[in-house]
Amino acid sequence: MALYRMDLQTPQTFQDLIFALSHFWAKQGCVILQPYDMEMGAGTFHPASFLRAIGPKPWSCAYPQPCRRPTDGRYGENPNRAQHYYQFQVILKPSPLNIQELYLDSLAAIGIDVKTQDIRFVEDNWESPTLGAWGLGWEVWQNGMEVSQFTYFQQIGGLPCHPITGELTYGLERLAMTLQHVNSLYDIIWAHTPNGPVTYGDLFLHNEQQQSTFNFEKADTTLLFTQFEHFEQTAAKLLEEQLLLPAYEHVLKASHTFNLLDSRHAISVTERQRFLLRVRKLACAIATAYKEQG
Amino acid sequence: MNTDLLIEIGTEELPTHAVEPLSLAFAQTLLTLLDQKQIDHQLHYVFATPRRIGLLIKSVASATPAQMIEHRGPPKSAAFNAQGAPTPAAIGFAQRFNIEVQDLATISTEKGDYLIYHQQQAPLATETLLLGLIEQALNGLPIKKPMSWGAHTFKFVRPVHWALVLFGDKIIPGKLFEQKISNQTRGHRFLHNEFITIDKPEHYAKRLFEQGYVVANFAARKNLIQEKMTALAQAHQLHVVVDEDLLTEVTCLVEWPVALLGQFDPRFLSLPPEVISCTLKQHQKTFVLVNAAQQLQPNFISIANIESKDPQQVIKGNEKVVHARLSDAAFFFAQDKKLTLEQQLSKLAKVIFQQNLGTLLDKSERIAGLMPIIAPLLKLDTDTMKHAALLCKADLTSFMVNEFPELQGIMGAYYAHYEQQDALIVSAIREHYQPQGANDTIPYTLSGTALSIADKIDTLAGIFALGKRPSGDKDPFALKRAMIGILRMIIEQQLPLDLKKLFSTALTLQPVTINHDAILSELLTFAWDRLEALLREAQFPPGILQCVTATGCTKPYDMYLRLTALKEFMPKIEALSLASAHKRVNNLLAKQSGDLKQVVNPNLLQEDQEKELAQLIHKQHDELLRLCQQQNYAAALLRLAELKPTLDAFFDKVLVLCEDEALKQNRLALLRQLNALFLIMADFSHLPVAP
Structure with a gap:
């Protein structure tokens, strides 16, 4: 039974938090990967999660992943919300029976004392219409704040999962804000350097302001619609040629293009469903082909 | 020999909606299985926490009978x-x-x-049967979304970590969900994360409470939470608002409840109280507090699942999240108020109400289109109500309703009030989604009633026009509820509205081509089915509704008045007489065809009894019309009851279908007049009275 021991010094900075989680999960036998170099709405879209969850092969990995959700942009004015933020993603396949204990140990490893904090597993079932995927699990609360998502994948790309993959997703900014006792994500200390502290705001405030302007005001919707079509057609063509990894990347591009169109309110409610289904259809077809390739 | 039986399945945190129902279902099924095997047993106790499904059955027989x-x-x-x-x-x-x-x-x-x-x-030993019965009961649980975990092929509500089956002092050997059965339970996940051995089934709850920091009994935990909250609130001269659903939900989230009092910035109290309650309840699952004057206070109680080493940290954490949530709400409220409801309408034009039925703006315009035939009858100003109709869906595109869908209507009313709309419009918007269910109250104001009726009439007409009327149990648009709502409002508020006219107009406003009369008749049939159900609940005799639908009356309140009078009238001896007379009249008239004579020739009336009947019909006709127009149906029935001796004598002495064709036709014409007289009030042939 887990001890929830605090065996590492509390991470003082954002980068320490990433180091601590990477270190913890490396010790649990995870491959520590680096972020995928494309825009995506969540760490689940990384092929190391989405594709590796398909089929029978065991697989454990962990990685930080920058996420982009254009509609969540607030021009850098909201202390909690941004269109670009970080998740730390852990994939354990098959999900070990002690997965919750491991997760709680990882909280101890980043300095969260579970005998002081009120930690709760509150039901929250995950579903991604674009990926044809769903799972059951919880959002994890620390004193009423959601700090992680915890999911047992049941279906990926329209395919039932066996064995089951367990997915842990840490909201890094939220955890860092609590650990560093700051009220705005822009006040998070990313690193201490000889030239003084570098904050999250130093690194990303301009980015938030400019990207929000682009997402909400400047993105060329006509061009985006054309791009969406293009990405969709390319993905379908690559799929035919069994080039599944490039095909999947084009699904990611189509998905992000759709998100941009959404943030420009360029898609009506009824059309929205149709667009989602187009992405989903491709994701499911790639998943099926990936499973067949083995 | 009888011994106690304890069963506990230890799981990862269960969904709140499953905690109590699954434990109850497990107990129910297992007890039924024991009964089927004729294994005697006494009282049982159900345990339900986020991490355990438990059952203690007292004094279970050690074997089945021979x-x-x-x-x-x-x-x-x-x-x-x-x-x-x-x-x-x-x-x-x-x-x-x-x-x-x-x-x-x-x-x-x-x-x-x-x-x-x-x-x-030979008798079968209970202990050899138990494992099979437990497995059977577990497999039969009503799990909404069963899940797999690890590399296993079986499914359950959440992964299982331990199984305890103790029969007296004996562990039932075996495995459940791959977990070896033992006599060990586990304590609280953080406060006592260890095994606890249970030596006797009856010690289970006590051990868990004293050693394990777990209140295993659901009702006990719920009471405990309520007591703790009340005490904490009282200590600060406050009162906690106990929302029953929230209390149940919170009971499903904790094993060791600890009540903590937090506070938020009083400036948020300028938000509508519903917004604060919704934010705290839905997002944070915390309770709001009021003072003695029932005014919302800048405090909340959250129920933690831990006796924290430093409760202040838990409180501060919760306060921070509540602050962020209320800031969001305040931001939404401010954003929403930047646009008037009228300005929001352009957004409604982009939201589809239902495929082929246009946008929400189209729907609002249709609702407005019904107001000329509703508002005047409710003594409301038509133009004001048309304006209310146009604005009533505008809040659906607001940030706030987007965040809290159940605040629809309520937010619209706040925004309407803020922009100083007429008070009638404010109340109409606020109440027009009521009643939401069978037990929900109907709108309090007439303007709310008018708008609610119009909105529901339009939805029913539109969906029926698309051919998507409910079938069997499937009613995705909640049309039954809508129709019952309309009927309740018309009857309870005593409104002179005519359903046929309302639906007919609503159908002409729909943007689809339809067979108007066919769908109108479908809608009315659907309405009468619902009315029949309402009447049954109100102890009306089954079938009585036909007495008034046959008259062609389609005003629900008027129908209700007629039915009430008929119900009072039914036990009287005259009721039977009218019913059998009307049946005979119908039978005699049904057989006739060809050119039907409508007018009675007084010169062809031969017998005294038919003369008398003709006179009486003539005498009563205008009087009955007058009474029915006044809706004085009790008096109308008394008047009709006076027909009894004459009717009885007529059918006793006069042969209607006689040889003489002229006499026969004259008598049939007389019966047609009698039928017409009856139908001013009701079709008595359907009156459920037995001779």
Whole structure:
């Protein structure tokens, strides 16, 4: 039974938090990967999660992943919300029976004392219409704040999962804000350097302001619609040629293009469903082909 | 010998909606299975926490009773041949039980004599049956979304970590969900993360409470939470608002409840109280507090699942999240107020109400289109109500309703009030989604009632026009609820509205081509089915509704008044007389065809009884019309009751279908007049009275 021991010094900075989680999960036998170099709405879209969850092969990995959700942009004015933020993603396949204990140990490893904090597993079932995927699990609360998502994948790309993959997703900014006792994500200390502290705001405030302007005001919707079509057609063509990894990347591009169109309110409610289904259809077809390739 | 039985399945955190129902269902099923096996038992106690499904059954019999099982063999006629020697059929039957044919008994039945064998069934030990029964009960649980985990192929509500089955002091050997059964439970995930051995089933809840920091009993935990909140609130001269659903949900989230008082910035109190309650309840699952004057206070109580080493940290954490949530709400409220409801309408034009039925703006315009036939009858100003109709859906595109869909209507009312709309419009918008269910109250104001009726009439007309009327249990648009709502509002508020006229107009406003009359009649049939159900609940005799639908009356309140009078009238002797007379009239008239004579020729009236009837019909006709127009149906029925002796005498003495064709036609015309007279009030032939 887990001890929830605090065996590492509390991470003082954002980068320490990433180091601590990477270190913890490396010790649990995870491959520590680096972020995928494309825009995506969540760490689940990384092929190391989405594709590796398909089929029978065991697989454990962990990685930080920058996420982009254009509609969540607030021009850098909201202390909690941004269109670009970080998740730390852990994939354990098959999900070990002690997965919750491991997760709680990882909280101890980043300095969260579970005998002081009120930690709760509150039901929250995950579903991604674009990926044809769903799972059951919880959002994890620390004193009423959601700090992680915890999911047992049941279906990926329209395919039932066996064995089951367990997915842990840490909201890094939220955890860092609590650990560093700051009220705005822009006040998070990313690193201490000889030239003084570098904050999250130093690194990303301009980015938030400019990207929000682009997402909400400047993105060329006509061009985006054309791009969406293009990405969709390319993905379908690559799929035919069994080039599944490039095909999947084009699904990611189509998905992000759709998100941009959404943030420009360029898609009506009824059309929205149709667009989602187009992405989903491709994701499911790639998943099926990936499973067949083995 | 009887002993107590304890079963506990330890799981990862269960969904809140599953905690209590699954434990109850497990207990129910297992008890039924024990009963089927005739295993005697006494009281039972159900335990339900986020991490355990538990059951204690007192005094369970150690074995099933001994049983005699009767096996029936071949008929005696086929069991022995002419010489009286056993046939292969008889020998085969005896061999099944390893005995000789002569040891079999005979039974006499209606179909003849049969060979039988009484087999003594030895008692079965309960402990050998238990595992199978428990598995059966677990497999039959009503799990909404079963899940798999790890590499297992079985499914359950959440992964299972331990299984405890203790029968007296004996552990039932075996595995459940791959977990070896033991007599060990576990304590609270953080406060006592260890095994606890249970030596006797009856000690279970006590051990968990004293050692494990777990209140296993659901009701006890719920009470405890309520007590703790009340005490904490009182200590600060406050009162906690106990929302029953929230209390249940919170009980499903904790094993060791600790109540903590937090506060938020009083400036948020300028938000509508519904917004604060919704934010705290839905997002944070915390309770709001009021002062003695029932005013919302800048405090909340959250129920933690831990006796924290430093409760201040838990409180501060919760306060921070509440602050962020309320800031969001305040931001939404401010954003929403930047646009007037009228300005929001352009956004409604982009939201589809239903495919082929246009946008929400189209729907709002249709609702407005119904106001000329509703508002005047409710003594409301038509233009004001048309404006209310146009604005009533505008809040659906607001940030706030987007965040809290259940605040629809309520937010619209706040925004309407903020921009100083007419008070009638504010109340109409606020109340127009009511009643939401069978037990929900109907709108309090007439303007709310008018708008609610119009909105629902339009939805019903539109969905029926698309051919998507409810079938069987499927009612995705909640049309039954809408129709019941309309009927309740019209009847309870005593409104002179005519459903036929409302639906007919609403259908002409729909943007689809339809067979108007066919769908109108479908809608009315649907309405009467719902009305029938409402009447049954109100103790009206079944079938009585037909008495008034047959008159062609389609005003629900008027129908209700007629039915109430009829219900009062039914026990009277005259009721039976009118009912049988009306049935005879219908039977006689139904057989006639060809050119039907409508006018009675007084010169052809021969018998005294028919003369008298003709006079009485003539005398009563105008009076009855007058009484019915006044909706004085009790008086109308008294008047009709006066017909009894005349009617009885008429049918006693006068032969309607007589030889003389002219006389016959005249008498039939008289009956047509009588039928018309009856139908001013009701169709008595459907009156559910028995002779």
